[in-house]
Amino acid sequence: MINNINLIFPEIFISIFLMILLILGVFKKKSSSIIYNLSVLSLIILLALILNLPQNTTENLFNKSYVIDHLSIYMKLIMIASGIFVMLTSSKYLKIIKIYQIEYPVLLLSSILGMMIMVSSNDLIVFYMGLELQSLALYVLASFNRDNILSSESGLKYFILSALSSGILLYGCSLVYGFSGSTNFYLISENIEQIDYGVVFGMVFILTGLAFKISAVPFHMWAPDVYEGSPTSVTLFFSILPKIAALSVFIRFLYVPFINLFDQWQTIIIFLSIASMIFGAVAAIGQKNLKRLIAYSSIGHMGYALAGLSTGSNYGIQSSIIYISIYLIMNLALFSCLFMLRVQNKYYENIEDLSGISKNNPILSLTFLIVLFSLAGIPPLAGFFAKFYIFMAVIEQSMYSLAIIGLLSTVISAFYYLRIIKIIYFDSERFKYDKDHDLGLKLTLAASTLFLIFYFIYPNILTELINKINLIS
Amino acid sequence: MNFPILSSLILLPIIGSFFILFIKSTNKDNPSIKLLALFIGFANFLLSLYLWYQFDSSTHEFQFVENRKWLIGLVNYKIGVDGISILFILLTTLIILLCIISVNQNIKYRIKEFLISVLLMESLMIGVFCSLDLVIFYLFFEGGLIPMFLIIGIWGGERRVYSAFKFFLYTLLGSVLMLIAIISIYWITGTTDFVEIYEQGINVKYQKLLWLAFFSSFAVKTPMWPFHTWLPDAHVEAPTAGSVILAAILLKMAGYGFIRFSLGLFPNASEYFVPFVFLLSLIAIIYTSLVALMQEDMKKLIAYSSVAHMGFVTLGIFTFTQQGIEGSIIQMISHGLVSAALFLCVGVLYDRMHTRLIDKYGGIVSIMPRYAVVFMIFTLGAVGLPGTSGFIGEFLILIGTFQKNFLVAAIASLGIILAAAYMLWLYKRLFFGEIFNSDLKKMIDLNYSEIFILWTLGVLTVFFGFYPDPLLNTIEISVNNLIEVYNLNIQQTNIK
Numbered sequence: 001m002i003n004n005i006n007l008i009f010p011e012i013f014i015s016i017f018l019m020i021l022l023i024l025g026v027f028k029k030k031s032s033s034i035i036y037n038l039s040v041l042s043l044i045i046l047l048a049l050i051l052n053l054p055q056n057t058t059e060n061l062f063n064k065s066y067v068i069d070h071l072s073i074y075m076k077l078i079m080i081a082s083g084i085f086v087m088l089t090s091s092k093y094l095k096i097i098k099i100y101q102i103e104y105p106v107l108l109l110s111s112i113l114g115m116m117i118m119v120s121s122n123d124l125i126v127f128y129m130g131l132e133l134q135s136l137a138l139y140v141l142a143s144f145n146r147d148n149i150l151s152s153e154s155g156l157k158y159f160i161l162s163a164l165s166s167g168i169l170l171y172g173c174s175l176v177y178g179f180s181g182s183t184n185f186y187l188i189s190e191n192i193e194q195i196d197y198g199v200v201f202g203m204v205f206i207l208t209g210l211a212f213k214i215s216a217v218p219f220h221m222w223a224p225d226v227y228e229g230s231p232t233s234v235t236l237f238f239s240i241l242p243k244i245a246a247l248s249v250f251i252r253f254l255y256v257p258f259i260n261l262f263d264q265w266q267t268i269i270i271f272l273s274i275a276s277m278i279f280g281a282v283a284a285i286g287q288k289n290l291k292r293l294i295a296y297s298s299i300g301h302m303g304y305a306l307a308g309l310s311t312g313s314n315y316g317i318q319s320s321i322i323y324i325s326i327y328l329i330m331n332l333a334l335f336s337c338l339f340m341l342r343v344q345n346k347y348y349e350n351i352e353d354l355s356g357i358s359k360n361n362p363i364l365s366l367t368f369l370i371v372l373f374s375l376a377g378i379p380p381l382a383g384f385f386a387k388f389y390i391f392m393a394v395i396e397q398s399m400y401s402l403a404i405i406g407l408l409s410t411v412i413s414a415f416y417y418l419r420i421i422k423i424i425y426f427d428s429e430r431f432k433y434d435k436d437h438d439l440g441l442k443l444t445l446a447a448s449t450l451f452l453i454f455y456f457i458y459p460n461i462l463t464e465l466i467n468k469i470n471l472i473s
Numbered sequence: 474m475n476f477p478i479l480s481s482l483i484l485l486p487i488i489g490s491f492f493i494l495f496i497k498s499t500n501k502d503n504p505s506i507k508l509l510a511l512f513i514g515f516a517n518f519l520l521s522l523y524l525w526y527q528f529d530s531s532t533h534e535f536q537f538v539e540n541r542k543w544l545i546g547l548v549n550y551k552i553g554v555d556g557i558s559i560l561f562i563l564l565t566t567l568i569i570l571l572c573i574i575s576v577n578q579n580i581k582y583r584i585k586e587f588l589i590s591v592l593l594m595e596s597l598m599i600g601v602f603c604s605l606d607l608v609i610f611y612l613f614f615e616g617g618l619i620p621m622f623l624i625i626g627i628w629g630g631e632r633r634v635y636s637a638f639k640f641f642l643y644t645l646l647g648s649v650l651m652l653i654a655i656i657s658i659y660w661i662t663g664t665t666d667f668v669e670i671y672e673q674g675i676n677v678k679y680q681k682l683l684w685l686a687f688f689s690s691f692a693v694k695t696p697m698w699p700f701h702t703w704l705p706d707a708h709v710e711a712p713t714a715g716s717v718i719l720a721a722i723l724l725k726m727a728g729y730g731f732i733r734f735s736l737g738l739f740p741n742a743s744e745y746f747v748p749f750v751f752l753l754s755l756i757a758i759i760y761t762s763l764v765a766l767m768q769e770d771m772k773k774l775i776a777y778s779s780v781a782h783m784g785f786v787t788l789g790i791f792t793f794t795q796q797g798i799e800g801s802i803i804q805m806i807s808h809g810l811v812s813a814a815l816f817l818c819v820g821v822l823y824d825r826m827h828t829r830l831i832d833k834y835g836g837i838v839s840i841m842p843r844y845a846v847v848f849m850i851f852t853l854g855a856v857g858l859p860g861t862s863g864f865i866g867e868f869l870i871l872i873g874t875f876q877k878n879f880l881v882a883a884i885a886s887l888g889i890i891l892a893a894a895y896m897l898w899l900y901k902r903l904f905f906g907e908i909f910n911s912d913l914k915k916m917i918d919l920n921y922s923e924i925f926i927l928w929t930l931g932v933l934t935v936f937f938g939f940y941p942d943p944l945l946n947t948i949e950i951s952v953n954n955l956i957e958v959y960n961l962n963i964q965q966t967n968i969k
Contacts, residue, residue, distance in 0.1 A: 395653065407652060408649065418638060463544075
């Protein structure tokens with residue numbers, strides 16, 4: 001067993017590094033900048049370590065409770081890469097709102113560690129450990145700006161609701177264990193042969209908990225408040241990394257232990273998907289705060305990702321993964337734009353504040369335009385391809401009503417994206433935003449926007465990475 | 474492989490707009506931007522003329538085909554032209570060139586962004602007409618929404634936001650259903666390359682639903698009654714160049730789509746839905762002509778007349794006769810020239826008087842005689858007087874329709890009379906009578922660029938009216954083949 005230890009070397013590395021950083025922070029005064037940069041460096045090393053893992057096998061560790069396969073490696077890669085970009089974009093923001101402290105990067109890293117464990121877990125207990133590690137770090141992060149009442153509120157709200165959902169999830173785990181006799185995913189899958197209502201109940205509770213984590217309707221209530229209240233950098237983190245992790249756990253739960261319950265969970269996922277798509281589109285229309293709007297829009301986007309999962313085919317899983325990959329890039333670009341809405345050390349985040357910025361900040365508004373059209377899924381931008389793959393998978397299974405509802409809700413959601421574009425381009429000017437941004441932010445924005453524009457030239461770039469992820473043999 | 478002329482037609486405007494993006498426009502009136510745009514427009518026009526010159530009209534096969542791997546395993550980037558599509562490409566490059574020339578008059582601010590939008594529009598529209606793959610087609614078809622939304626929204630009139638939203642959401646709603654149909658076709662036939670699908674055929678039991686999904690997109694874009702309500706709004710609020718692009722090219726994408734996809738891919742369903750399309754077309758012709766008669770706003774009047782003219786086009790397409798379809802194509806080209814010119818003419822008055830209400834004008838003939846002459850040519854073109862290209866189109870369509878159904882043709886002919894009524898009445902109210910509005914006397918007659926644009930269009934209208942052979946020769950073989958394949962399909966299913 002110990003000879004496979006190199007496979008979890010990335011996790012070991014990041015846990016040790018994180019403790020070193022914590023010690024360094026405690027003993028060295030004014031070390032927040034060093035720690036911040038070191039954590040970015042550690043993420044880059046982590047990325048290299050994961051790339052260094054054997055790419056073409058499925059390895060099971062620790063009595064098959066931990067699995068390194070294509071799915072987990074890919075998900076870890078995009079998580080860590082987006083983690084790097086999140087940190088690059090937000091350093092200046094943190095300095096300006098004065099939360100540039102040593103705990104911040106340490107908490108980010110530990111939450112990433114938790115997610116890595118979640119993504120690789122193949123056992124209910126390991127999974128729950130990872131989940132709690134990432135959630136606990138996130139509670140603190142949400143309320144990190146403790147002088148701000150909204151931030152504290154959002155941290156508390158997130159903590160209470162998330163703890164509740166974790167409780168439900170844990171209850172589900174115990175039911176599944178009780179009725180299937182194992183915590184290991186492979187064994188659960190083998191033991192569920194005839195439909196046992198205990199297992200189905202357990203599965204429903206687990207799915208409820210997971211739906212909460214990716215904020216699918218009707219478990220989305222926390223998202224708008226938490227998104228609005230948390231510091232923008234944390235909101236960016238919230239809107240990307242936990243979703244990737246939860247989606248990948250979703251995939252693993254549905255397609256490994258519960259694959260025999262396909263008929264049972266398909267209806268649930270379809271319901272979650274339709275409800276999220278419609279609700280995300282309709283509720284975003286009335287929003288005034290950009291971060292709240294992004295919360296609703298990400299609820300909608302999760303609906304599309306779930307639509308891919310509901311198909312029960314490898315193609316559907318791959319389409320969901322492509323969707324989340326493109327979604328994270330769009331979100332990175334959108335938040336980078338948000339970080340640029342700054343006048344003399346004050347950040348603006350209302351939609352009205354965008355009024356007429358195309359006059360003074362033409363480049364910024366052009367990127368806004370591209371990102372928003374991409375989010376709306378208008379070709380030839382990358383967002384269209386994300387939806388295209390999802391609907392390919394959905395229609396392959398002849399789920400026409402899901403496809404039609406999904407596409408109609410893209411039309412509704414196009415409305416609120418257009419409304420922002422209207423405010424940027426058609427309204428009269430209000431603010432003149434500063435243009436001195438740090439290199440990391442500019443780099444992230446440029447890279448993500450260029451990706452969104454030029455994705456159509458070589459759209460195989462993602463499919464080639466993903467087409468090895470085959471959970472159904 | 475030969476020189477990829479079609480790809481260059483698509484890429485040239487995009488590359489050009491990139492260069493324009495990076496030209497600094499610190500001083501308000503940077504001539505280099507306009508010159509560069511003009512150069513690109515002109516180069517593309519010449520390139521498309523060269524394409525026409527090289528085009529072999531003795532075969533119905535697709536020519537200048539380029540096929541590259543794109544979405545591996547799903548979609549190839551495949552483009553090419555045949556007799557049906559090449560004329561639309563020519564129309565696009567010509568109209569865009571004229572639009573760029575006209576920019577001096579009617580766009581007062583953010584000229585740089587405007588030219589970028591127009592050039593992007595050109596690329597996308599050429600892409601629509603030469604794509605040989607359904608997904609590629611959809612990509613270009615939908616992509617056009619972005620620049621058009623901006624053109625209406627940024628440079629439009631007072632209610633521009635409402636119109637831009639209406640335009641965008643209406644067309645998007647229609648198109649998403651088409652996307653579902655395209656993906657379904659992929660899973661039914663295993664390909665989205667429609668040249669292959671032509672050969673393979675689509676199972677009759679799927680055709681009706683797929684036809685309806687495509688119809689929803691094209692009917693909105695055409696626009697057919699009752700899906701036309703976005704058009705008057707969009708036209709009225711769009712700047713002149715925007716209206717011109719909208720009327721002359723954007724609407725043609727739908728007519729082209731009907732011929733290419735509804736007829737080509739779903740022959741049985743098309744046959745089935747003929748009465749439905751005829752009914753909608755007749756309502757469009759008669760009803761919108763009557764509506765046009767009552768308009769007080771010139772642009773709205775011409776917008777409604779566009780709906781009526783496109784009603785003739787759909788009528789002609791769904792006759793499935795050589796004359797009907799050829800007539801429809803000629804009618805689309807002719808309408809592209811005439812309606813573009815009419816919108817430009819309205820723009821000429823609007824630039825001078827800043828109103829489009831017909832009551833405010835009267836007796837212009839003595840103030841702007843040169844303008845009155847060109848306006849007359851286009852009025853007659855819109856009416857379909859013999860000797861203008863409009864006549865050829867409508868005449869052929871009516872011949873085609875008579876072969877199918879006498880009553881439909883008779884009712885459609887009424888539309889021509891109504892067209893004469895509203896166009897000539899418009900002309901009378903604008904140009905004759907007393908000059909009661911003394912402000913009108915300050916108006917200056919056409920300047921050189923306006924003369925150039927309008928006379929180019931005028932000469933073409935009259936030329937094709939007397940000598941339509943260049944157009945007819947280009948499309949004949951392809952249309953012929955289309956109908957043969959169509960009849961073959963219908964016969965086969967009847968035998969089954």
